[in-house]
Amino acid sequence: MKHLFYLFAVVLALASCNNPDGNNEGNIPIDSSIQQKDSSPTPSKQHAKKKADSTYYYEPSMSILTGTLMEDEFFGAPGYGATPDKDAKEKQWILYLDNPINVKPAKDSDKGLDAKNKIDKITLIVDKKSSKFKNNIGKTIKVKGKLFPAETGHHHTAVLLGDAEMVK
Numbered sequence: 655m656k657h658l659f660y661l662f663a664v665v666l667a668l669a670s671c672n673n674p675d676g677n678n679e680g681n682i683p684i685d686s687s688i689q690q691k692d693s694s695p696t697p698s699k700q701h702a703k704k705k706a707d708s709t710y711y712y713e714p715s716m717s718i719l720t721g722t723l724m725e726d727e728f729f730g731a732p733g734y735g736a737t738p739d740k741d742a743k744e745k746q747w748i749l750y751l752d753n754p755i756n757v758k759p760a761k762d763s764d765k766g767l768d769a770k771n772k773i774d775k776i777t778l779i780v781d782k783k784s785s786k787f788k789n790n791i792g793k794t795i796k797v798k799g800k801l802f803p804a805e806t807g808h809h810h811t812a813v814l815l816g817d818a819e820m821v822k
Contacts, residue, residue: 708753711760712767713800718821719776720796721751723787728810746810747778747787749797757801757813767803770812776801777811778818786820796821 710717729735730742751774758769778797780787787795799815 708755710755710757710801712757712763712765713802713816715760715800716798717801717815718796718798719749719751719755719815720794721749721776723778723790723793723795724748724750725788725791726810730808734807744808744810747780747791748811749776749778749795749815751775752794757803770803773811773813775811777809777814779814779816780818787818790820 710719724747725745726748728744728746729738730744733741735741754772754774756769756771757773759765759767778787778799797815797818798821799818801813801815804810804812804814
């Protein structure tokens with residue numbers, strides 16, 4: 655008898671799941687492509703994670719950035735990808751930023767540098783021979799250095815970080 659009671663309770667629970675309103679109007683199947691409006695309250699902006707200021711400045715300002723370190727390979731001279739069979743291969747350390755940034759000239763800068771927006775990856779300029787960077791490929795790291803815009807065909811991101819050092 656006890657088992658019969660539990661079976662009845664399970665069947666009743668399943669039936670109420672299929673018809674949550676408890677009414678028997680038509681038993682119309684619900685189209686899963688139609689989304690119902692969620693009546694739950696939306697979290698207020700004050701509870702959302704606040705992003706840090708995403709504006710950085712070119713050298714001489716020092717910048718600290720966080721992201722995932724990768725070693726990417728690019729085509730080099732003579733054609734930088736135009737003649738793949740003849741082009742050299744260049745490996746560079748690229749920091750894929752956690753959040754995109756905007757980079758602009760410092761207020762007191764006399765160079766005619768252009769602002770760059772929504773930068774999501776940056777080439778790190780480091781001394782590879784004496785670097786600890788190679789042990790951190792694929793990991794999230796924090797680095798400091800001086801930002802500058804791409805200037806040559808060897809620069810494969812719009813912005814680079816010179817004199818890059820890891821920060822704890």
